[in-house]
Structure formats: C-alpha cells, structure tokens
Amino acid sequence: MPRAVVFDLDYTLAVPRRDRATILAEATAVTGAPTLTRDEYLAAHRRNLTTETREPIFADLLAGSDADPAAVATAYRETIADDLEPVTGVEAMLSEIRGDYRVGLLTNGPVRAQRDKLETLGWEDAFDAALVTGELEAGKPDPRAFEAIVGELDVAPADAVYVGDEVEADVVGATGAGLHAVQVLLEDGPGPDPRAIDHLEQTELATALPEIVAALE
16 A cells, blocks of 8 residues: 655656657757757666756767856756746645655756756645755666665555656656656657556656556555
C-alpha cells in the first residue's frame, strides 16, 4: 500500500511555454555565445547532475570559445524560470493527495536552477520533501537519489510511487531503487515502458494519477 508519491519536476509537473531549444538559442544569442543544440545541452547536463549552478554545464559546452559560461548559465536560468507554468490541474491535485500520502519531489539538475523554478511557481511548500540532485551524491537514475528522497519522507521504497516522464532517469531509476513507477507520456516522447506499473498522458496527470495510486492500496 503506497504511503508516498514522489514527482519529477520538468515536463511532469511543469512545462515551459516555449520549447527549450528556443530558450537555449535566446540565451546564447544574448550573451554572444556560439550556437548550441538541445542534444548537446542534454548530454552535458547528464554529465553534470550534481552541481550548484549550470555554469559547469556551459563550461563543458563552451570549452575553447571566448564565451562566459557563467553569463550564459544565468541567462538560461532566468529565461526558463520566467517561462515555466504548471501542468493544468496539478496544484490542486498535489494539495488533494497530501491528505492521504506523503508527497515528495526529486528533480535532476543544478541546485539554483531547480530551486528558482520552485520559487517562481510558488511551490516551496507544496511538498513534504523536495530534493534537487545538485544537493546529493548522485542524480537519477542512480539509486542513491531515490534512497535520499524516500529517506526524507520516512517511507520504504516499496511504499512509494515515483511519477516522471523519462524512461531511463525516472522509470528505470525508480524501479531499480525499489519504488513503483508511473510513466508520464509526452506528445513527442517515448512510448509506454513495461517496467512502469501504469502510464498516463501528461494532460491527464491531475485527474488520472489519484485513481492510479488509490488502486494500488
């Protein structure tokens, strides 16, 4: 029987109004940095999951150029935070399920970037525990990240459900650490992964998730 529900942040609970490739292009243009692709950024992000800021990510990407990684990181962080909005209905859903379960957040990324997003969304107090992998020894899908959040929530992994959109980081990571996983399906994302106990469209998260969790009891 579940005692806790833990969420990913980006593309699970909150989405940018514009695509991230456009935001990245804007940040590099305004700081005079070379053009970077979204795929290049994501690869560097995965190499730098436990950092305070995005500066090491951009230092990695901009090695050999005259661009200032700190300036690009700041421009990108501020633009993303301002551009973020909740998935429809999730704020009411989070409040509702906190009446029955411990509710947590585990998000990959630099500390300042992800904490800024929570502040912009007004979600500093929306969770019983919220961890950013930049504060931890390892990021998702490493089991240590999931062990940290269930420890903060004071529940066993088998008593927790993890909700996220990425197959490797969220579904594989959560199930490998002993949690149940619910996969959030994006319009342009991967299909249902069999390791997840259930799957739902991002647009149905707020209405469908409480029923999925309740069915596990």
